[in-house]
Amino acid sequence: MGFFSRLITLFGLVLLGHAGFSAHEHTVLSSNARLTASPALPLDIVIEALVSLVIISLGLVLGAEKLKPVSWSVWAGQIEKEGGARNPYRRLEERYSFWDIRAKRKEFADWIRNQDVPAK
Amino acid sequence: MAPSKQELSLLLNPLVPEAVQHNNKTLTNLHSVTSFLLGLVAGILALQSAYGFAFYLSGTVLVSGVFHLLLISRSGGGAGVFFPGANGEIADIDERGFVHNSSRAVQRKGAWRDVWFGGGVMGEALSGFVLGWAGTAGVLH
The missing domain is CATH 1.10.287 (Helix Hairpins)
Structure with missing residues (x-):
């Protein structure tokens, strides 16, 4: 064109x-x-x-440059179709979920205990 | 107080400001270039006074028509898909937010006005036209 x-x-x-x-x-x-x-x-x-x-x-x-659709729904639909690379809210949507802090603490405690055992 | 039709339209179907700006910029660019061109042609044709301005008006109508035909109609949906019109109010929306319209794409009320009279046709583009008109008429005739 x-x-x-x-x-x-x-x-x-x-x-x-x-x-x-x-x-x-x-x-x-x-x-x-x-x-x-x-x-x-x-x-x-x-x-x-x-x-x-x-x-x-x-x-x-x-x-002339290609026109962009002004309705939010159409615009967001286009972004989703393209795979979401241009999504301005991507940082909010792709976050780490909450840590399981109890499991992590237990893991750490086990590791410490295993370190201590051969030292004695 | 119940929201007005325009507020309801923006709540139900918000606009993307970036896209609105981009489309307006594209249209303004097109009109400023073509109006200078119209000025050149008016100068070559040695039009004078009211005939020149009539030529400008018909020329911008031609350009807007081509724009509407080639860029808007071909991509499906009317001008309301690309231009917000009267503050983004959806055409044929009622007080409860239902749209009484057969077309699938969202139509904004008065969006055609943006295409046919928007883009600085009566502002910056007109001065470009006068510049080209006076310049070529002065050089050629």
């Missing part, structure tokens, strides 16, 4: 530049003719400018 939209935009810009150059040439030529009223722009330049406008705006819209 990115390369394609850039190509479209570039093509439109070339068309626009050509239309501008043609308009400039037209003004210069008609000013040499010493006409009292400046003649209207030829139809092909007008059409070229308008077509280039449509093409460039198409390219710019296609190249």
